[in-house]
Amino acid sequence: MKYIFIVQGEGRGHMTQAITLFNILTNNGHDVSHIIVGKSNRRALPSFFLEQINSPVTQLESPNFITDKNNRSVNVLRTFTSNVSKYRTFLNSVNHIDKIVKNEQPDAIINFYDFLGGLYFFIKRPDVKHFALAHQFLLNHNDFVFPKGRFYDKASLLAGNRLAAYGANKILALSFQPMKDEPNKKLHVVPPLLRDKIKVQQPQSKNHFLVYIVNHGYSKEVLDFHERHPNIPIHCFWDKKDEPAELKVDETLTFHQLDDIKFIKLMSSCKGYLTTAGFESVCEAMYMGKPVLMVPVEGHYEQACNAMDAKQAGAGVSSEFFDLEILLDYLPNHKEVGSEFRKWCDTSSDRFLEILI
Incomplete structure (x- = not known):
């Protein structure tokens, strides 16, 4: 079969x-003829993505979250007004997708939770299969447990799910653990899509901690902790464009731009992992048996859901504060869940081929 991918450009997880x-698809004789990535003004497309994809890649303007002036929390009102004001830009992107699809004539489009993909199917109604894929779709499952309150945020996120999955023949919900499918919702629960680079690691536990901050405004908390505990080694990955590839503050604190090989190496040898509550890197930490502290981005309800889901699956602990002391206190109580999690992840190739072919 022949596929086109549409990939959300926010963060790292959808790209990995x-x-x-x-x-998985190309190793089994299928063709991914083109990849469309939603463009974010706040983030450059990581080089590791382009290096590992052997198909044409096109970046297009896509709806994105807007953060506050400190680049920390999601500003819901500005996100809405900014994206509405760019509707002509997004319409041009939809038209560009339509040209690519008509030229490539794929059998199916796989949308990695980019709203542009949903808009394309809503506006153009192409005669092509649509598979919608993301951890966010697990929120559609009847057994998913939501954080208490925040009913408006819940409704908004579920509305986002409907847009991203508009016209989908099948909805694939990535999950930390097995759950039953719900065919009446076209919902299929699938394992995380972890790369072989993760699976072949031989994890160790050295003295350093690994930190990944999607929004670089959280670097202040990292620096504050470092001032209190200057002897604890920390490697922190961030997205601050105007900084060098490696910013060495001193002997025990280094900030890194996203570097896939370096990130995996430091993950496999870290003592613990602190991150905002995205899905992918938490899965990578669980696979390697690393305790995790998850701090949902302020105002980002989806990450609050992720943190609760991951905590229930045994990943670690969650907090409102980006404070490594919380992770230090948690370490003696962490229970290893890596073995069962690895078994679930290792079924991914068969599971996806069964659903997508």
Whole structure:
């Protein structure tokens, strides 16, 4: 079969998922002829993505979250007004997708939770299969447990799910643990899409901690902790464009731009992992048996859901504060869940081929 991917450009997780699924499909004789990535003004497309994808890649303007002036929390009102004001830009992107699809004539489009993909199917109604893929779709499952309150945020996120999955023949919900499918919702629960680079690691536990901050405004908390505990080694990955590839504050604190090989190496040897509550890197930490502290981005309800889901699956602990002391206190109580999690993840290739072919 022939596929086109549409991939959300926010963060790192959707891109690494796309790389893994690209390899599963192409290694089994299928063709991914083109990849469309939603463009974010706040983030450059990581070089590791382009290096590992052997198909044409096109970046298009896509709806994105807007953060506050400190680049920390999601500003819901500005996100809405900014995206509405760019409707002509997004319409041009939809038209560009339509040209690519008509030129490539794929059998199916796989949308890694980019709203642009949903808009394309809503506006153009193409005669092509649509598979919608993301951890966010697990929120559609009847057994998913939501954080208490925040009913408006819940309704908004579920509405986002409907847009991203508009016209989908099948909805694939990535999950930390097995759950039953719900065919009446076209919902299939699938394992995380972890890359072979993760699976072949030989994890160790050295003295350093690994930190990943999607929004670089959280670097202040990292620096504050470092001032209190200057002897604890920390490697922190961030997205601050105007900084060098490696910013060495001193002997025990280094900030890194996203570097796939370096990130995996430091993950496999870290003592613990602190991150905002995205899905992918938490899965990578669980696979390597690393305790995790998850701090949902302020105002980002989806990450609050992720943190609760991951905590229930045994990943670690969650907090409102980006404070490594919380992780230090948690370490003696962490229970290893890596073995069962690895078994679930290792079924991914068969599971995805069963659903997508």
